[in-house]
Amino acid sequence: MKTIETLFARMESVLIWVAMIATVIVMVMTSADALLRYSLNSPIIFAFEITEKYLMPASIFLAMSYAYRYGAFIRVTFLVDRLSGGVKAAANILVWIISFVCCAFFLYATSKQALIALSDTTNLATVNILAGPAYALVPAGFLLLCLALLLDLPKAPSGEAALFVQDEPQS
Numbered sequence: 001m002k003t004i005e006t007l008f009a010r011m012e013s014v015l016i017w018v019a020m021i022a023t024v025i026v027m028v029m030t031s032a033d034a035l036l037r038y039s040l041n042s043p044i045i046f047a048f049e050i051t052e053k054y055l056m057p058a059s060i061f062l063a064m065s066y067a068y069r070y071g072a073f074i075r076v077t078f079l080v081d082r083l084s085g086g087v088k089a090a091a092n093i094l095v096w097i098i099s100f101v102c103c104a105f106f107l108y109a110t111s112k113q114a115l116i117a118l119s120d121t122t123n124l125a126t127v128n129i130l131a132g133p134a135y136a137l138v139p140a141g142f143l144l145l146c147l148a149l150l151l152d153l154p155k156a157p158s159g160e161a162a163l164f165v166q167d168e169p170q171s
Helices: 002-039 047-061 064-069 087-119 134-156
Strands: none
Touching: 002 047, 002 064, 002 134, 047 134, 064 134, 087 134
């Protein structure tokens, strides 16, 4: 189990670095585009399309497992917090199952869409870059989120899984 957690942590680290780099590129490119657009009347033509198709999906979806593990997801716990013992454990397991099923469904659906997009040879309108590979970013994020949920399954009944933790875990 420790090996799986180590491998997961490494995969998550790589994806979070890619997400951070994508976010920095978005900020720099958007600032440069605005500066060039309003000062020299010469915008970066491909900035919006690259940001929309590649950089924003990378920033959002590749960071999902990290956001999950560090408590950034919205939680509505006012009912479950008032339960006790076995009822609370059962509610936690039910919430975990619903969360995992939703995540697995999104993984399946986005993977299917990515396969369709990868077989398409459509390029972006402003740059000669294939549009299809951008669709692979979304299922990559959902795959890691599914793995994070699976690793948290043993902690679900006690409420110690990241799905239920109220405070940010200490690094």
